[in-house]
Amino acid sequence: MINISFPDGAVRQYAVGISAMDIAKSISEGLAKKVIVAGVNNQIWDTNRPITADCSLKLFTWNDAEGKNTFWHSSAHLMAEAIEAKFPGVKFWVGPPLDNGFYYDIDLGDRKITEDDLTDLEKKMNELAKQNNVFIRAEKAKDEAIAYFTEKGDEYKLDLLQNLEDGNITFYTQGNFTDLCRGPHIPHTGYIKAIKLLNIAGAYWKGDEKNKQLTRIYGITFPTQKELDEYLHMLEEAKKRDHRKLGKELSIYTMNDEVGPGLILWLPNGTIIIEELEKLAKETEEAAGYKRVVTPHLAKENLYLTSGHLPYYADSMFAPMEMDGEKYYLRAMNCPHHHKIFDAEPKSYRDMPYRIAEYGTCYRYEQSGELFGLMRVRCLHMNDAHIYCTKEQFAQEFKAVNDMYLKYFKIFGIDKYVMRLSLHDPEKLGQKYINEPELWLETEELVRNVLKESNIPFVEVKGEGAFYGPKIDVQIWSAIGREFTLATNQVDFAQPRRFKLSYTNQNNEPEIPLIIHRAPLGTHERFIGFLLEHYAGKFPTWLAPLQVKILPISDKFLTYANDVKNTLVKAGVRVEVDERQEKIGKKIREAEISKVPYMLIIGEKEMTENKISIRRHSKGDVGQLSVDEFVLNIVAEISNRKSEE
């Protein structure tokens, strides 16, 4: 007998060789039906794998991440079986589970697959699922496995085998499909009741664009049709929040073929939001001791050779213009210009920290396939500033920047984000990163300490740093799940040296400053894209392009309506009167659709009492106020930048 201990602390005895499934059955049939995979001594095991020694045991169901991962991993195998049936002789790379669903990377050889094929594949998968084929685990010796795939001519699995140790190699077979696989898997294919293959994509082998491109098929499966339907419905709902859709519906921005891809034309409504954001940034930065500067959008080639950007980023800059034998580049970043401003006049320690800010316009030639609404564009307006400081001042300055982020996030009600400490990758020193290993470690530790001392939760990621230093990135996810850096706070120990920047210290000696690059509000493009999705288009009053819409019941009340409007305009409120000869129901409907925060309804009653009836967007009628009271309230709401009434 062996002792099995359970998560609740209980220990029970079972016969040697019993499986997790049998143990589940011994507890209850209901549990056994739900169990997908087992955790044996914190390793994930097949439920039918014999347990031969004392261990701790957890039983995972669909409701556990382990259950879902296994379910989707098995689904990838099921899809591979269907693909192999439809396209015999194709070769498979890997087919992992994702946060939502799974994919498999396939080398189709000369064959092509189109979206029409997906329906066939789904059909085949359903057919195979219904066969309740058991996933059979087989351990093989490495040379045996190599022989198997050599005979098959499968260079992909042979490549995988290279990195596996002998003695740890397992194969899984379900139905007619056998794959090299660590496992584990669901008990049998019949668990998969609902299948949707989502899309086809090219994916470079091992994620390297120099490698061959494989075909990747994405799919998702569920234990019930209902859950699949709900998932697909959720995707549809997410699309309604997509900033590209809202940006069009709310007339925020547009693009034009003749202007060019990735070049945003801000419509009047979007421009109002831009100006409100700039107002906020200017107030905040002025209070924090920043000075404002203005610099040109382009510079001669040499500036970017000095900064070191050109060798790293030439491909993502617009091609240079040649004038009078000089090459001029549209700038992809503002920092070199700012460094020249720092250097324009001699600095002493008394001038430090020296903080200069600018909403800088930059141009980046993003690859055509990378453009994405407002989130990835080719002309962007950055909430940029550079802080030149002494080493002693660094921690305090860096922390002040982080605090500024948090202040902004509070204003916008941003709580779903991840702070990422982006570090260098030692293997890419000299290629992607300035070759100063000690300065890297030193500044990374500085930044880490600031985060720790501020009690800000963060994750560390290697290989995401800027070429000139480590940074903190604020990661967010768009409505459809793409990840973006919203804001960034970076240390730079490289450019001060390259630009020979210095200040005079107390001992009358030149010293090299540190630089902080920071953009808490990111770029207008990305930030407004994010805000559109964050608020689902329902901007708080201070940001709403139109804050109040006055809706007269009939044109008998137009004069009074315009009096109210003029009072509001004088108070600095953005207001319009709906003067059309439409019924009030229609005027309300259209104001609701355009997401105006306040609707003022004006008719006989209001006019005689010198009042207004107030309707809040998506909340309905909230009663009457005198015009003066309403003006006081809304002006306070706007000036406090309240995010919820």
Next chain:
RNA sequence: GCCGUUGUAGCUCAGUGGUAGAGCACUUCCUUGGUAAGGAAGAGGUCGUGAGUUCAAUUCUCAUCAACGGCUCCA
């Protein structure tokens, strides 16, 4: 840049080898209406662009541009 998909009116979309249609929006008229769509009439498109096949192309083929779903990239 690469793989796949799409491109018809301002928007959302239907449709056809014989030079186009709906709903909403827009304009005009009627209606003066109390918290999410009152009625009628009208105007609006060389079907992304270029070439080819054909007696004839918006429809088929190719190229190209752009957008979308991914990959790669993201200072």
